[in-house]
Amino acid sequence: MSEKVGVYICHCGTNIAKTVDVEEVALWAGEQDHVDVAREYKFMCSSLGQELIEEDIKEKGLTKIVVASCSPHMHEKTFRTACVRGGLNPFMFEMANIREHDSWTTDDREAATLKAKALTKAAIERVIHNQPLEPLPVEINPNTLVVGGGIAGISAALELAEAGNHVYLVEREPSIGGHMAQLDKTFPTLDCSACILTPKMVDVGQHPNITLLTYSEVEAVGGYLGNFDVTVRKKARYVDEEHCTGCGICIEKCPYKVVDNVFEAGLGARKVIYRPFPQAVPKYPVIDTENCVYFQRGKCKACQIFCPTDPNSIDFEQQDEILQIVVGNIILATGFDLFDVSQIPQYGYGRLANVFTSLEFERMVNASGPTDGKIVLRDLETPPESVVIIHCVGSRDENYHKYCSKVCCMYSLKFAHLIHERLPEAEVYNCYIDMRTPGKGYEEFYNRLLEEGTHFIRGKVAEVSDVARIEEEEGKLIVQVADTLISKQRRIPVDMVILSPAMEARNDSQEVSQLFRMGCDFDGFFVERHPKLDPVATMTEGIYIAGACQGPKDVPDTVSQGAAAAARVASFISRGTVMMEPIRASINQELCSGCRICNTMCPYNAIVFHEDSNVSEVITALCQGCGTCVAACPSGIITGAHFTNDQLLAQIEGILWDVRSNLDLVPVE
Amino acid sequence: MNKQFEPVIVGFLCNWCSYRAADLAGTARIHYAPNMRPIRVMCSGRVDPQFVLKALREGADGVMIAGCHPGECHYVEGNIKTLRRFILLKKMLAQLGIEDERVQLIWASASEGIILAEAVNRMTEQIRALGPLNWQEKVLGGGNGHGHPAVIEPAQEAEEVLYD
Numbered sequence: 001m002s003e004k005v006g007v008y009i010c011h012c013g014t015n016i017a018k019t020v021d022v023e024e025v026a027l028w029a030g031e032q033d034h035v036d037v038a039r040e041y042k043f044m045c046s047s048l049g050q051e052l053i054e055e056d057i058k059e060k061g062l063t064k065i066v067v068a069s070c071s072p073h074m075h076e077k078t079f080r081t082a083c084v085r086g087g088l089n090p091f092m093f094e095m096a097n098i099r100e101h102d103s104w105t106t107d108d109r110e111a112a113t114l115k116a117k118a119l120t121k122a123a124i125e126r127v128i129h130n131q132p133l134e135p136l137p138v139e140i141n142p143n144t145l146v147v148g149g150g151i152a153g154i155s156a157a158l159e160l161a162e163a164g165n166h167v168y169l170v171e172r173e174p175s176i177g178g179h180m181a182q183l184d185k186t187f188p189t190l191d192c193s194a195c196i197l198t199p200k201m202v203d204v205g206q207h208p209n210i211t212l213l214t215y216s217e218v219e220a221v222g223g224y225l226g227n228f229d230v231t232v233r234k235k236a237r238y239v240d241e242e243h244c245t246g247c248g249i250c251i252e253k254c255p256y257k258v259v260d261n262v263f264e265a266g267l268g269a270r271k272v273i274y275r276p277f278p279q280a281v282p283k284y285p286v287i288d289t290e291n292c293v294y295f296q297r298g299k300c301k302a303c304q305i306f307c308p309t310d311p312n313s314i315d316f317e318q319q320d321e322i323l324q325i326v327v328g329n330i331i332l333a334t335g336f337d338l339f340d341v342s343q344i345p346q347y348g349y350g351r352l353a354n355v356f357t358s359l360e361f362e363r364m365v366n367a368s369g370p371t372d373g374k375i376v377l378r379d380l381e382t383p384p385e386s387v388v389i390i391h392c393v394g395s396r397d398e399n400y401h402k403y404c405s406k407v408c409c410m411y412s413l414k415f416a417h418l419i420h421e422r423l424p425e426a427e428v429y430n431c432y433i434d435m436r437t438p439g440k441g442y443e444e445f446y447n448r449l450l451e452e453g454t455h456f457i458r459g460k461v462a463e464v465s466d467v468a469r470i471e472e473e474e475g476k477l478i479v480q481v482a483d484t485l486i487s488k489q490r491r492i493p494v495d496m497v498i499l500s501p502a503m504e505a506r507n508d509s510q511e512v513s514q515l516f517r518m519g520c521d522f523d524g525f526f527v528e529r530h531p532k533l534d535p536v537a538t539m540t541e542g543i544y545i546a547g548a549c550q551g552p553k554d555v556p557d558t559v560s561q562g563a564a565a566a567a568r569v570a571s572f573i574s575r576g577t578v579m580m581e582p583i584r585a586s587i588n589q590e591l592c593s594g595c596r597i598c599n600t601m602c603p604y605n606a607i608v609f610h611e612d613s614n615v616s617e618v619i620t621a622l623c624q625g626c627g628t629c630v631a632a633c634p635s636g637i638i639t640g641a642h643f644t645n646d647q648l649l650a651q652i653e654g655i656l657w658d659v660r661s662n663l664d665l666v667p668v669e
Numbered sequence: 670m671n672k673q674f675e676p677v678i679v680g681f682l683c684n685w686c687s688y689r690a691a692d693l694a695g696t697a698r699i700h701y702a703p704n705m706r707p708i709r710v711m712c713s714g715r716v717d718p719q720f721v722l723k724a725l726r727e728g729a730d731g732v733m734i735a736g737c738h739p740g741e742c743h744y745v746e747g748n749i750k751t752l753r754r755f756i757l758l759k760k761m762l763a764q765l766g767i768e769d770e771r772v773q774l775i776w777a778s779a780s781e782g783i784i785l786a787e788a789v790n791r792m793t794e795q796i797r798a799l800g801p802l803n804w805q806e807k808v809l810g811g812g813n814g815h816g817h818p819a820v821i822e823p824a825q826e827a828e829e830v831l832y833d
Contacts, residue, residue, distance in 0.1 A: 071688075073688075073692060097692075100695030100696060101692070102695075104695035104698055105695050105698075105699065105700055106700055106701070106702075111675070111703040114703075115706060119706065122706070513741065514740050517742075519741060519778050519779050520778075521778075522780060522781075527780050539689070540743065603745035604744075624744055626712035626714055626743075626747045627710065627711050627712055628712060628715065628744065631714060631718075631754070632754075640711075643710060643711055645717070648715075648717075649723055652679060652708065652723050652724050653727055655679060655708060656677065656679065656706075656727045656728045658677075659729070660727050
């Protein structure tokens with residue numbers, strides 16, 4: 001059959017035309033075999049550009065279309081739809097990426113034009129072998145898994161549950177709430193964090209559409225969009241959730257206390273059977289077996305003895321439970337870690353007692369925290385007379401994290417305000433590199449602090465030490481800083497130093513990204529599908545991200561992302577079925593030799609071997625279209641739809657059109 | 670003055686990581702050698718060794734295969750299959766007298782535009798230093814057309830051994 005190919009070269013304004021001689025490529029394309037029409041146009045993706053394709057298909061009877069423009073990840077769908085409107089199967093279309101892969105990567109006009117021709121020629125040669133394909137319908141399981149019970153996960157879960165969809169919310173810690181539950185006030189409104197968060201936590205705990213799995217972790221994920229098979233390990237709490245009333249008598253009676261390094265950031269203590277904080281959801285306590293005397297030495301059982309429920313709720317024999325759940329979509333909201341400030345020894349954390357981290361200070365100023373909201377030094381008695389707050393600890397620093405953590409300026413200002421409020425006599429210094437307060441009401445909050453009398457020093461702190469040079473420095477922490485606004489080195493003697501550390505990716509973000517088969521960036525944050533236009537989707541269909549696992553952000557941004565991810569999932573659920581690209585493998589049953597090499601190639605176990613007929617077969621519903629089996633088949637009888645050998649070999653010939661003509665080769669195929 | 674030799678490299682880029690790394694390199698306007706001509710495959714595991722041989726035979730001076738980092742494959746472990754195949758293919762290419770630098774396997778995640786660009790630059794320079802491949806003379810020994818089938822079959826035999 002003779003093909004009539006239409007080739008359209010896009011200028012993309014000047015994005016392509018500045019480096020690639022678009023007219024030349026279009027003229028040249030017109031001379032290629034099978035090409036019926038070749039045009040260049042300012043913006044192929046515009047309505048007029050698309051209409052050009054549609055009209056040509058109808059008027060000239062084109063059978064195949066090539067557009068040389070941007071990445072197929074930008075506009076493949078646009079042009080496929082235009083082909084459909086013109087009356088062609090969407091797979092009769094091919095795209096040559098002459099923008100991202102060509103014009104934007106060089107200033108060499110001659111080389112860029114040659115490369116554009118090669119990419120266009122490859123697309124022309126390939127498209128001739130394209131076959132019509134029909135999209136595959138995939139049913140979407142209406143249940144959703146949300147991983148992480150911080151404010152991002154809570155927002156996403158509530159949005160979906162309110163819309164009538166079932167949600168499994170998995171949280172690693174014994175309670176949901178995340179970092180926000182540890183905070184005292186939120187900037188810039190100074191809302192009490194717990195007061196605005198706990199109602200949402202209660203909603204999650206009581207919602208009939210939410211299955212809350214706390215103290216649980218996802219162990220394995222199989223399947224794909226619409227049907228993920230998820231294995232969750234629900235760790236043993238040693239407390240029977242069915243009978244426990246959450247009265248807390250066991251906690252009261254437990255005779256052992258340990259330092260709480262998680263919720264109280266090491267400043268306070270908790271019992272060995274504990275609930276992370278009073279408003280925890282769910283209310284059930286958990287036994288910390290590493291420190292429990294019964295688990296370590298076989299004695300005590302105080303919690304069980306005093307438990308008033310019948311039957312007794314303390315169950316020392318409880319085992320981890322493995323749950324299998326099936327969900328259609330997954331939202332990851334796994335949050336962040338704080339940079340370990342002891343990595344910067346010159347700031348003295350861990351060596352100088354009165355150097356605190358921001359999280360320690362949050363717990364300290366919190367009315368329900370270890371000091372009942374009193375701002376005191378490490379002796380837990382003396383209020384400081386002067387405090388330095390150091391911004392950008394580990395952020396905007398070539399040695400640690402190059403990025404800005406976005407929230408530290410604002411919470412450092414909040415700390416300054418809280419110190420003024422509780423200790424009106426105290427001197428407060430904020431040492432910052434640049435003051436970054438973009439956000440609604442944020443700059444106004446900064447202005448308020450300027451009026452409250454905070455000393456702002458623009459400069460990076462070199463060192464915090466306890467070595468006094470003059471009498472006033474005796475017994476103080478001395479902060480050495482270059483004040484760049486007055487061009488002077490300053491030594492500020494103070495009682496307390498607060499470090500505002502970088503927000504960084506969770507230390508296990510790499511493993512989590514592998515578990516869910518999506519990507520991490522250099523810093524360990526999860527990668528969104530598009531940084532501007534698709535910030536909550538990932539490269540993997542059906543997996544979404546929300547909150548600080550995607551990058552540092554504050555509470556309002558996190559809540560927005562949680563809701564946005566939920567909206568994306570809800571749209572899939574309400575559609576019920578989505579059409580997937582029919583890029584799937586199939587085995588020619590007549591020619592299969594039954595060698596079973598392909599069987600071991602498939603990561604999805606989508607290839608079954610029929611013992612009776614001695615042939616292998618691909619289960620289309622399980623196949624994800626990677627093509628690994630296609631490449632492995634020694635007989636070459638597995639076809640990878642839309643990536644067939646014919647298409648790829650033709651593409652190779654096309655892409656080498658200029659060097660190929662120099663060779664005097666006998667054709668092999 | 671002679672114009673310097675511009676090698677032609679065919680790149681097989683996986684749809685999820687490396688193709689997007691190349692997209693990102695472009696979006697970020699990272700300039701790199703225009704010598705690599707990319708072909709998109711869904712997974713580096715789709716790269717049949719015969720594609721590499723085909724490209725070399727058709728006049729490419731080098732072939733780059735680029736996939737997701739091990740452990741990050743969109744299809745779980747397609748890239749590991751690629752790696753196994755690649756090691757075997759390289760042994761065969763060495764026997765044909767094809768220099769090591771001409772066929773390379775690299776890993777570039779979707780956020781690593783710079784890594785992909787640097788790999789292209791490095792490979793371009795390496796192959797520029799080697800000069801043109803001249804498949805005709807190097808592999809066929811003068812262009813009489815002998816040995817085409819013989820080139821294809823060892824690859825397939827080799828695969829059978831590997832995946833047995």
